[in-house]
Amino acid sequence: MTLEEMIAAAREALRAAIATRATAQEQLMALRNDPNLTEEMVTERTRVRDEADAAIDTARADLERLEAEQAREAEVADLTSRTSPAAPRPTGGARVTSEPEVYRKGGQTSYFRDLARAQLSGKPDAIERLARNDRAMADSTEYRALTTTDGAGGDFVPPLWMVQDFIELARAGRVVADQVRSQPLPGGTDTISLPRLATGTAVAEQATQNTNVQSTDATTNSVSAAVTTIAGEQVVAQQLLDQSPVNMDEVLLGDLAADYAIKADVFVINNNATNKVGLLNVSGVNGVTYTDASPTPGELYAKVADAIQQIHTGRLMPGDKIFMHPRRWAWFLGALDGQGRPLITPDATNSIAQAGGVVSQGRVGVLQGLPVFVDPNIPTNLGAGTNEDRIIIARSSDVIFYEGAANAETFRETLARQLSVVLRFYRYAALHASRYPKAISVISGTGLAAPTF
Incomplete structure (x- = not known):
């Protein structure tokens, strides 16, 4: 071969x-x-x-x-070819005193074609012509001092584009959206409504025999989640799709899908519209305020305990996950006790929590027995000073996130007159975060302002 x-x-x-x-x-x-x-x-x-x-x-x-x-x-x-001995000059007959340039306008050979053939295929004839041209240029007494500067020779030194190693845009994932209860979105509707018992029946001790027992009627209502569309598009020249050595449609559609992941996560965390309410905006959640000009992890630790017990008390079921911004978890990791030892260590020795591996988004450890997930999509511009983040503790199975199938499409017809292609990505989604408001606790306040290290 x-x-x-x-x-x-x-x-x-x-x-x-x-x-x-x-x-x-x-x-x-x-x-x-x-x-x-x-x-x-x-x-x-x-x-x-x-x-x-x-x-x-x-x-x-x-x-x-x-x-x-x-x-x-x-x-x-x-x-x-450069070091081979030159052929002896003939001693008699005609002598060539001038030879046409190897690469010249109207000539039969191309410098760049030979350069490609020499570098990619090692063609001997192309290599020989390139070497002959180099010698001719070196022997010439009429030359300009050229450099790699554009306008002085640099235009002939093209940049090397390593397209196979292109740099993707750094994007966050969808940590919270992936940790709540996931269900496929039902088709044929724009609203998902769930009936709910608002108040229940009751029983009581019968006062005396043959008297009426307790009679209390239940009342009902419902909660609704509107179906929303999360979509984006990119218009691309047909020439870019045809001429690029990489599949630009795959690159751009992949980036649209990555941005959808962010927007879906933000939708679950912080959306605030009728029947489209994210965790931070659910009415009636357990609110825990931590107000402190000089906050400490130890003091915040007590607030986390309060947030957890409020779920036990209001929902009568345990919370199972804690969500926070990466900067808040880093603040916990940087805390030391009175002896200069970290409060959070991998083996939990002398610690208030246990840290997992080094993760920028996802599960990072355990706090008060609950797994901690960091998500960079949790906002950090809240509060009066627009510098606070939030900590969310939830019973994640009580929150349902419905998603339809992902649709990645290309269309040439719509912009055919200008030879453009539309790349489109969209997905339908709906969120039921208000089924059990007391299954969610949100810690807020000045104690969650941007931490210092």
Whole structure:
């Protein structure tokens, strides 16, 4: 197998690895809509996705090694042509005193075509012409001092675009949205209403035999969640889709999906519209205020205990998850006791809580027996000083987040006259956060202003 064939095979292997990874990621994301989701299922899908990542790294390393070898071969060929002894000048007959430039306007060869053929395929004729041109330029007495500055030669030194390693936009995930109860969105409706007992029946001790027993009528009402549409689009020139060496539609649709994840999470946390109320805006939640100009983790710890017990008292069921901004958890991690020891340590020795691994979003540890999840989408601009964050404690199964299928589409017809393509991503969603207001506790106040370290 030639070097060119090996490079082609390596490129194909890299493309296949990327496709496998994309499929694994789609399957992992699809688990979020599985009502029977288990931790084992997530672990297995994550393992498959991570193996695909490793395959990509291996294929990319192989390709880079082969391309480096090809470039080295071209370099050696060039050096060989430069150092070969020149043919002896004939002693008789006609002598060439002027030779046309190797690369000239109207000539049969192209400098850039030869450059590509030499670097990518190692073609001997292209390498020979490039070397001959270099010698001719070096022997010429009419030349300008060129540099890599644009306008003085630099225009012929193109930038190297490593498109296969493009930098994705850093985006937050959807931690809170993934930790509440997930259900597929029913079709054929724009509102999901749940009947509810407002007040219940009653019993009492019968005063005496043969007298009326307690009779109390129950009352009912309902809670409604309006279906909303979370959508976005990107208009792209057809030329960009055709000429780019990467699949720009996949890149941009993937980014739209990533931004949807943020907006869905914010919708669950902080939306505030009729029948579309997020956790922080539910009417009747357990409100715990922590007012302190010099807050400490120890004092806030007591407020967390109060928030937890209010769920026990009002909902008569335990809360199961704590959500906070990463900066608040970092503040907890930085706290020390009177002996200079951390209050939160991995083994929980002498600690008020236990820390997990280093995570920027997701589960980070345990506080008062409940798992702690950090989410950068929790707002940090609340309160009178617009610098407060919030801590949410909830019985997560009491909050239902409905999501429809994700729709990623492309349309050429709508902008056909200008040769543009519309990339569109949308998904329908609805949130029932008001089913049990007392299943949610929110800690607020000046004690949750931006922490100092």
